[in-house]
Amino acid sequence: MASFDETFNSLRHRFEENKQPIPPVTLGAISKNGSFRYTKAFEKESDDAESNGVHWLASSTKLVTTIAVMQCVERGLLNLNDDIAKVLPEWKDPKILTGFNEENEALFRPATKAITLRQLLTHSSGMAYTFMDPLLTRHEELQGKPLPGPPTSVAEKFPHHFLVFEPGERWMYSPGIDWAGVLVERITSMKLGEYMQRHIFDVVSANDATFHPDQREETRARKAKVWERVGERLQEQKQPYWPDRVEADFGGGGLFATVDDLLKIYQGVLTGELLRPESVKEMFQPQLETTTGLDPAEYSLPSRNAIWNTVPDDVPVSFGIGGLINLTAVPKRRGVNSLTWSGMPNCYWWIDLSNGVAGVYLSQLVPTGDEKAIELLTEFEKFVYSSLDKS
Template structure:
């Protein structure tokens, strides 16, 4: 055991288990990081490509972090709350008039014109907690009229880039009814993307500029952005998804012609960032330290505490058990563990996973940070075996 309270021998087990997943071809490569008490253990395993090309995975590889973007942008939004430029319970109508005077479906499976007026406006709190009344619909694609309308408008949550700018995207959203009344139910994803538009309008600046100046630069997150300059593209691994029939990895993004080589039309606060293990360690360390990083206070302790507290009632999350596993809830942009039922399920632990194959969680009780970055897309809301094994190995290494 060293000063971190992590067993060196048991950290070796972490490498052995993760190497096994790579050797079996489940992922081409990965970067794994476990940090405690100021010491970080990092493993870069495998290669950057699955087809035999590329090179060894690098510790400074830049990954598409997908929904791990959500905690990052939610934390940045708390800067504007602390400055009283945004308020949790104020309606967003003034800055987002496209979302004023909403209509709400009588039934999620009903026709679009069978709607009633919203009981109240959408608030910033609704966006942060995913209770705005709109988001991913958990039914087979095309089952309900609202799903078909979302598909046609380009509003269905997914890995594809949004082809229009923020104003057009929000106008399309404003043309559709909400699925639930504001504050009534948790619905995944869309609240984060609306949050990004709100932050840009509140600051009068593009979202990327605000995040870089007020959040990424103070944290030293030099490789976190919505796109990469040409000089960094060699650090971006190829991205894959498993073929549903064969399980073989199919390349879905090539570094030589990646869309991350240029600024996106729509900077997605819900899933558009790229980042590294080191950058995410800085972000997670700030949250673990209750808002302080390197002697500088980024957020207040109360801001971090409210952000990382479960905000949902059982009724609000009842239809989304697949996301919460019976032992967690949702704060502001983060999943929050509420019940201990496995090694890594420590009450108060918070973070999230990304559909591109990424995971980042912070455990205040154990003082532990874990980050796993892969380039294999997830195929379900429940974490894959690789993720579960990573977290088991991280927690079994605790030796005090």
């Protein structure tokens, strides 16, 4: 098999000359039938590191939660077009934040539509992360500081049980998949991590994947360090964004895993080991009523990198179930309707159903959407597809 080492070392040298060094990073890719498999950890001092480091996945967790939800759909426990309030009464008769009066009191109006599970999974429900919407940002500022310590539930972490637009009206990144994880817990009477262990991790032998590495001594010992880009250097982050111990299983961002775990899960999607073919086909189809909100010109470069990762600006996109999809093929790289997403510490993945291949980029670098990470990921993606062509 061809080596990616020469390309990586060339990029590393150029980035260091530009005073933008690369932190430790682990790369992986696998084909549907397993004839192609690549994993490699690149450290700062050595490229011979083991590739079994345990990484916080942040929002790369969302795909795994989506798989759990789709399994429940297959079993008839859920329906993509049902009102989520059937299981999540917190979202019955949702209201929409419209602004504030002169006394800084929030103003609301009733939503005209219920929220469906499909909208929850595609960030088109009307929910939003606080940093995505100025009205939510203002609302949080008026509420004051949150309680100290890590949140103990999804409802505590995301206490705003209201929307900022009508369900289906546009795309906006949201904690919807955290709520989808709660939905799985309620219909199965299992914690989300317990469900995933039984129905996902054990099925594909993803042995290190967990919401709670603090409960596994051997796994905890292999946790990757978190790095922060500060000017022209990297420094270890002493207080990572995600606390070591979290009580709840957050389906939108709480998983830890290795590159090997993730490749097994992605291959399980490609082969149908985790989901039926009709479920996989549905996930890789455009789901949005409108792509309003998915214009790269509306976002800063880091946000654009986090959302689109290596998909060029001129490639039309939509959202599937579990990630962004490119509506046309990217030459020499991913095929049409590939699924992709990222996680805060510059974690990225893609699954290409048409070409039967998946890839992952794991690091623990903040801030998110690092430009050098995207350059490296792009070159790795080219390497994967050229290797497939040769094989």
